[in-house]
Amino acid sequence: MKNANVKFGKHYKLEVLFKDKIIFESELYNHGIDFYFEEDQPNISQGIKYFLKDSDRAEVDSIIVQNEIVASTETIQLSDYRDEAKVQKLYLKVTVVITILIGVVSLIISLMK
Template structure:
């Protein structure tokens, strides 16, 4: 339940990546957890900043674990290593293809 009152009570902030917003919000609604959010500028952040009540902290921790969601606080930024791994694999494939092309061209030129 979206409520601006959350900002004026004891709360904490949680940054949720854009790719996880739908699941996160549906779980918050499912368990009746009050929240408020501010959309960050797309070029500044990768997600949405949620204001959540301190009293719901344990429920939210369980919600994140159950749904395998990545979220971070303002002080501790958490990276989604699964996404970084995909980028590293793409980089290695590109590097391998470039090396193979250079080898093939050098063999053709030397003939």
Template structure:
């Protein structure tokens, strides 16, 4: 059975966008479950995800695969966001800000100690 069939584009189908990080898991699950799919390899912009063309009759299988594997997918009208990645970035920013504040406090404390020691001599 050919898995990447352009014929899907000419049947009743829908488009699903999958983030690049989920591409391998997405395609391997489809191959294991016998779901035909087609995607255009030469897409100008994949930041919104890779566009897959999928048969309408396979929608229940596809929904199950996406949900069970935690794959971030969206349609053309609803953009996909990986909130987990955004939380990781926000956590890094928060840790960096805390480290900078601690360093500034240490520098101020050292300056104050130096002033006190300098006046004592």
């Protein structure tokens, strides 16, 4: 449950990517884990900062692993490599298509001479 008292007690900070926010919060509610996050964060590109009780660390870790949520601490920034792999595959496909088009155009030009 969202609880500001978590921020003032013994806690740790965890940053969760915006795309995983709904799943993460849903699992925290389902497990009855108190948490706090600031609603007005100026930059959520690195993730949404959550304050969680130290006593809930093991349970939060299992939630992250089971749901394949990308999360990091303040000191260690992580990105979702699955998204980067998708971009790399798209880049490879575009490169192959352009190479084939150049080859076909050169073949047509050489046959026309």
